[in-house]
Amino acid sequence: MEIKKSLENKFNTSLANLTGSPIREFDRYASSIEGIIKLTLGEPDFDTAEEVKEAAKRALDNNRTHYSVNNGIAELRTAWAKNLEKRYNLNYSPDEIIVTIGASAAIEHTISAVTNEGDTIIVVTPYFSAYEGVGILNKCNIKFIDTVDNGFKVLPSDLEKALEENKDAKAILINYPNNPSGVSYTREEVKAIADVLGKYDIFVISDEIYGDITYNYKHTSLAEFIPEQTVLISGLSKSHAMTGWRVGFIAAPLAMVRKIGVFHLFTVSGAATFIQDAAVVALNDENVDKYNKHMIETYRERKDYMVPKLRELGFEIPEIDGAFYIFAKIPAKYRDLGAMEFCKLLAKEARVGVIPGTAFGSAYNDFFRISYATSIENIKEAVERISQFMNK
């Protein structure tokens, strides 16, 4: 159907600066190549635990099909508060939590709630594309801190420099364990970052959605050190293989939750009631916990298989602390192609789909992201194909 001609140019002008998700876009391209092995999407290849699915079915049978309390059912907010205490030593009351439609909505509500048109937000890169997208939709100035020279970790000194240069910045967004690099921060490193941030009047939006998928050390939340200025964002999508259920969380001081809750209320109103019932089981059931641990160990095996093999082939890869990604440097002989053309070549010639580094920031034209959230058979075949491509 054609749009009425006179309406064509009447949209929100910010949309002119936004195309779709660069990850999805490249995934579509890769999908068009026959026989390709896709290591593109950041989505667990596991299915959701049976206990969680059963809980959702039970909830439906019990007619849990009505509106929920806007910020989420009390049982789920309580379960999340307990989970945060147990895993990360954080002290949130259920009232300081909002159940969101995935971490994506949490990001949207938070940026919308803390910024006005023209405000500056700082984004530590490489970054998840929604930070920029939502920032643009809110007409923010976005300043990036690149970490390309420091193994994808932000140095406290670089942080301090950016905060000094942008004294009026409203918020800073940081994500660790990081998509796309898999690097994270030790307790000491988190403390050092918190020490810098704590000196500034800035909202800290800490996206810790991969906090439960770690390999080398336990995750430490920024909220442990600077809770009074932090909006902690997480959810069940990755840790519980529940991407399609759309369950995320915000945890923050009550005064922040009240403001962010307004955006939540007037955009999505609330998460689906029967899904929240299932999410309670996801957080509380011991078998689900065992299943999650099994998933992490499986990711670890895949990583431990793939990373040394790729390094042998000449790919530079940082130490991976968490999530399920490898952010590799394009080998010297192909580097001049740039990330997009290299990834297209790899897709066409090796029939392996990966994501160009530029999807995570303009500084990452020499990199590409592999997702190892796929079967070991696919991973072995992909490594074989990449090896043939490299040795051609």
Ligand SMILES: Cc1ncc(COP(=O)(O)O)c(C=O)c1O
């Ligand atoms: C860093 C990061 N934050 C947020 C999200 C979105 O999570 P959700 O599916 O819960 O909206 C993703 C998904 O890829 C992500 O990688």
